[in-house]
Amino acid sequence: MLSRRDFLKLVVKGAVLGNFSQLITPPLAKAVAAGEVHKLPVVMIETGTCTGDSISLDNIWTPTFSDILTNILDWRYDWIMNQVQGQEAYGILQETYEKMPHDYILIVQGSMIQRDNGHYNHVGYENGKFITGIELVRRIGLKAKYVVAIGSCATYGGPVSGYPNPTQSTGVQNILPERRVINVSGCPAHPDWIMGTLLHLALYGEPELEKFGRPKLFYGETVHNRCPRRRFYDQGIFATAIGQKECLFRVGCKGPVTYSDCPIRRWNDRFNWPIGCNTPCIGCTEPGYPDLMSPFTSHFPDIPFPGGTKVNTDSIGLGVLGLTSVAITGHVVTSLYKGRIQKNLLKTSAKTNHRPALKKAQAFHKYWLKKTNKI
Numbered sequence: 492m493l494s495r496r497d498f499l500k501l502v503v504k505g506a507v508l509g510n511f512s513q514l515i516t517p518p519l520a521k522a523v524a525a526g527e528v529h530k531l532p533v534v535m536i537e538t539g540t541c542t543g544d545s546i547s548l549d550n551i552w553t554p555t556f557s558d559i560l561t562n563i564l565d566w567r568y569d570w571i572m573n574q575v576q577g578q579e580a581y582g583i584l585q586e587t588y589e590k591m592p593h594d595y596i597l598i599v600q601g602s603m604i605q606r607d608n609g610h611y612n613h614v615g616y617e618n619g620k621f622i623t624g625i626e627l628v629r630r631i632g633l634k635a636k637y638v639v640a641i642g643s644c645a646t647y648g649g650p651v652s653g654y655p656n657p658t659q660s661t662g663v664q665n666i667l668p669e670r671r672v673i674n675v676s677g678c679p680a681h682p683d684w685i686m687g688t689l690l691h692l693a694l695y696g697e698p699e700l701e702k703f704g705r706p707k708l709f710y711g712e713t714v715h716n717r718c719p720r721r722r723f724y725d726q727g728i729f730a731t732a733i734g735q736k737e738c739l740f741r742v743g744c745k746g747p748v749t750y751s752d753c754p755i756r757r758w759n760d761r762f763n764w765p766i767g768c769n770t771p772c773i774g775c776t777e778p779g780y781p782d783l784m785s786p787f788t789s790h791f792p793d794i795p796f797p798g799g800t801k802v803n804t805d806s807i808g809l810g811v812l813g814l815t816s817v818a819i820t821g822h823v824v825t826s827l828y829k830g831r832i833q834k835n836l837l838k839t840s841a842k843t844n845h846r847p848a849l850k851k852a853q854a855f856h857k858y859w860l861k862k863t864n865k866i
């Protein structure tokens with residue numbers, strides 16, 4: 492069978508070549524046929540969601556997507572892809588958690604809607620009673636082998652929990668504190684991130700996770716670290732409007748505080764990605780998105796540096812993702828001493844008033860930390 496080391500290599504190779512599932516499917520199908528891999532049953536529950544992650548998953552370009560579903564994972568219930576409906580479909584879900592406890596993967600797509608005991612989100616009907624999303628996710632989640640939250644909403648609340656959050660939405664981890672939830676964040680999550688995580692679970696068990704519960708495999712580095720425009724940032728050469736080819740930091744890019752491998756993996760079969768289209772990264776994989784990252788086109792506020800100089804950097808990130816931000820700040824200081832940033836900042840003076848955005852982000856950040864303390 493494919494060793495874990497080879498698998499990890501394929502994850503990176505697939506990102507660069509854009510054919511992750513094409514590379515991964517033949518050796519895995521062989522291993523399944525030889526009985527070396529147990530086909531893990533999968534059930535997917537959709538709660539407060541736009542179903543964007545299902546659409547993203549459907550966008551695995553290669554025809555081997557169906558091979559993965561039929562040969563490597565036993566995809567049993569997913570109301571978007573079900574070919575049957577009503578009790579016939581729901582019965583498969585019931586059968587899975589009743590007869591296969593601690594053997595299946597529960598995938599949750601969508602936020603956990605808590606208001607009025609979750610009754611704004613019905614996902615089933617049993618014995619004359621509507622079943623809410625939180626009820627079903629808890630019931631199935633407690634018996635699952637692994638619980639995987641996909642997309643921004645299921646992981647950290649996402650747009651559905653955006654201020655003022657009338658549905659009191661939150662991420663799956665908050666309603667399942669007994670379980671470790673594997674978070675595959677993104678708005679939507681990249682199909683490779685979803686499928687790669689599932690394959691890792693099927694073959695090698697839980698992947699190494701970072702502090703917000705995301706697989707390091709895909710979320711181990713910031714967008715900024717691998718960004719092809721980094722050389723512009725290093726020299727303080729910034730775009731003054733969206734659509735320009737320079738570093739997009741001053742028009743709102745959240746790449747310095749956003750963890751994902753978008754720069755090397757890109758989207759739509761490696762076709763392109765936001766920064767490649769000259770628009771800023773909006774930080775959609777991060778906890779607190781979208782409130783913490785809003786407005787998307789405003790850059791992070793200025794912070795004072797020794798000697799009274801103010802330089803534009805990721806001060807919001809200083810609170811959220813300390814180490815990276817310290818590294819970036821160190822980097823900015825180096826550039827500052829070399830005079831590159833002052834020179835170029837003079838050319839691109841900030842016109843946006845970001846104080847209200849900062850206040851909003853800080854308030855949200857405080858709230859979010861309080862809410863997620865138990866994770």
Ligand code: SF4
Pocket residue numbers: 714715716718719720721722724737738739740744745746747766772
């Ligand atoms: Fe790339 Fe954004 Fe970093 Fe600039 S700030 S180098 S555009 S990730």
